Amino acid sequence: MPEPLIVARGLKKRFDEFEAVKGIDVEVQPGEVFGFLGPNGAGKSSTMRMIACVSPASEGTLRLFGMDPAVDGAKIRARIGVVPQLDTLDTELSVQENLWIYGRYFDLSRAECRRRATELLEFAQLTDRADSVVEHLSGGMKRRLSIARSLINEPELLLLDEPTTGLDPQARHVLWERLYRLKQQGVTQVLTTHYMDEAEQLCDRLVVMDQGLIVAEGSPRELIDRYSTREVLELRFGAGTNDQFGPQVAGIGDRFEVLPDRVLVYADDGEAALAEAHHRGLRPESALVRRSSLEDVFLLLTGRSLAD
Amino acid sequence: MSDTSIVLRIIPVSYLSALGVRRPHRMIERHVMAYRRQWLIVVSGFFEPLFYLLSMRAGVGDLVGDVSVAGRAVPYDAFVAPALMASSAMNGAIFDSTGNVLHRLKYARIYDAALATPMGPADVALGEISWALIRGQIYAIGFLAVMAAMGLTESWWCLMALPVCALIGLTFASIGFLGTTYMRGWSDMEIVNTLMMPLFLFSATFFPISSYGDWAWVVQLSPLYHGVALVRACNAGVWTASLVVHALVLLVISVVMLAWASRRIDRLLRR
Ligand SMILES: Nc1ncnc2c1ncn2[C@@H]1O[C@H](COP(=O)(O)OP(=O)(O)O)[C@@H](O)[C@H]1O
C-alpha cells in the first residue's frame, strides 16, 4: 500500500464553545476520489478547511504528504488546489487575470502563468470569456473558473467543497465530466457534497458525516449493500395521511421509514413487497420500486434525510 | 547557487521569513493589476490636497499674513504646505488601509483566496501596508513637486519630507489596518471619518502649537502632529533634537500596530 496522502486522527474543530468536528479519523490514498457526504452543518467545510491548511485543528493530528499543517502549512498549500464552498474569485479582475495572479501567489513566472491560464481556460470552457469581468459570469462559469484557478499550480491533491451546489443539472454534468478527467490524470480529489447522486457518481470511497462525526465509511456500493436492502418500495398516501398508514406496512420487507410525504419500505424484492401491501388492503395514491441509494443509507444511519 | 538562495541568505530576508513574510509583493502585484483599469481613482487622490494648497495661497494666506515659527516669520502658505503634505500622507494611508481593506477582507474575500496558496497572513498584512505606502509616496512626490513649483520649498532638505511621509504613511496604514480588523461592517467607517476630521484640524496643521496654549498636550497625542512637525522641519531645513522624539513616536506606534495587526488578521482569517 502506498503512503496515504492525508491522515487524520481524532481531528477536532472547535469554534469557541461549539464543537463542529468531534474527532474524526480519515485516510486518503493517492489517486483516490474521496467524499464527505452529509447534511448542512455536519462539519464538512470545517474539515475541508483544516485539510486545506487555512484553519488550524483544535485537537488531533493531521498530516498531508507526511507534513504537519501547523509547521509546513505553506509547503503543503503549494501542492494542493482548493475550491471553497463559496467562490472567492477576485471580482475586480478579469477571468484570465484571476488565473494569472493566482499563479503568481504560487511563485510561478509570468510566462508560466500565461501558458497555464490559456490551457485552463480551454479546460474550463471559458476561453471566449477570458477578458470578461468575473461579476458578469453565470454561477456555473464561476464554479468552473474556481476549479480552473485551483489547478494553476498543478496540484497533487484537489479539495472541492460542494463543487456543484446551486448549479443547474447541465452545468453539474459538465463539471462532473471535468472532474472525471482530472481523476484519469491521477489527481487525488477530496470533495464534499450533500447530493447522494454526486457522491455515487464521483467517489471511489466516502464517509458519511453527521453532527461532526463519521457514521459510516466505504465505497458507495459497499455502503448501500451493508446498510440497506437491494430495493426500496416508495408508497405515497394522500397528503397528511402518511403517518396514519405508515405503521400498517410493518413486517413487509426488512424495515420501513415514514417521511412527511411518503412511506419507504426496505425489501430485497420490491415488487413482492408491493403485492403484500396490496394484499393487506393498502391503497396508496402512487407506488414506486427503485434500487437503494446513499440517501437510504443516510436515512438509516441518522434517522434524517439528507435534504434537511 | 540560484538567485533566490542568494537573496535568502541576506539576513533581513531570513528574519522576515521567520515571521512568515515571504511574498508581500504579490499582494502589491494584485493591486497593480486591479488598478490598471481604475487609474483615475489613483490619480484623483492627488488633487484634494492640491486644491487645499491652492485655496490657502489664493484666499486664506492673504488674510492671515505671516506666521512666526521658531522665531522666524514664515508666509502662511509656506507654513501650511508641509502640514498639508503630512495630512495627505495620513489620508492616503488611512483611505487605503480602512475602506479598501474592509472591502477585500469582508466582501471581496481577496485574502481568503490568497491564504489558500503559499501566501500567509503576514504577507497579506505587510503587502497591504506597503501598497498604502507606495500609493502615498506617489502623492507625496506629486505634492512636493507642486510645492516647489509654487516656490514654497525652502531648500533641498525638503526632499527629506518624502521618507518622512513614508513614515507617516506607515504609522497610519498600520493603525488603519488594525482598526479595520475590528470593524463589523461599512457603518463603522463613519467612526474613521469622525476621527479623521479633528486629527486633520488640530494637529498644529493650520496654527502653530503655541497657539493651543494650555491644550498643547492634547495636540501632542495626535500622531499627525508629530508627522507635521517633521515635515515642517524638513522643508525649513531646521534640525533640532526634538525631531528624533517625533520620529521615534511614529516608529514605535508603527511597529506595535503592525505586530498587533498581523496577529489579528491571522486570528480573523485562519479560524
Ligand atoms: N467560523 C465559524 N464560527 C462559528 N461556527 C462555525 C464556523 N464555521 C462553521 N461553524 C459551525 O460549525 C458547524 C459545521 O459547519 P460546516 O463545517 O460549515 O458544515 P457543513 O459544511 O457540513 O455544512 C455548523 O453548525 C456551523 O454553524
Ligand SMILES: [Mg+2]
Ligand atoms: Mg459546507
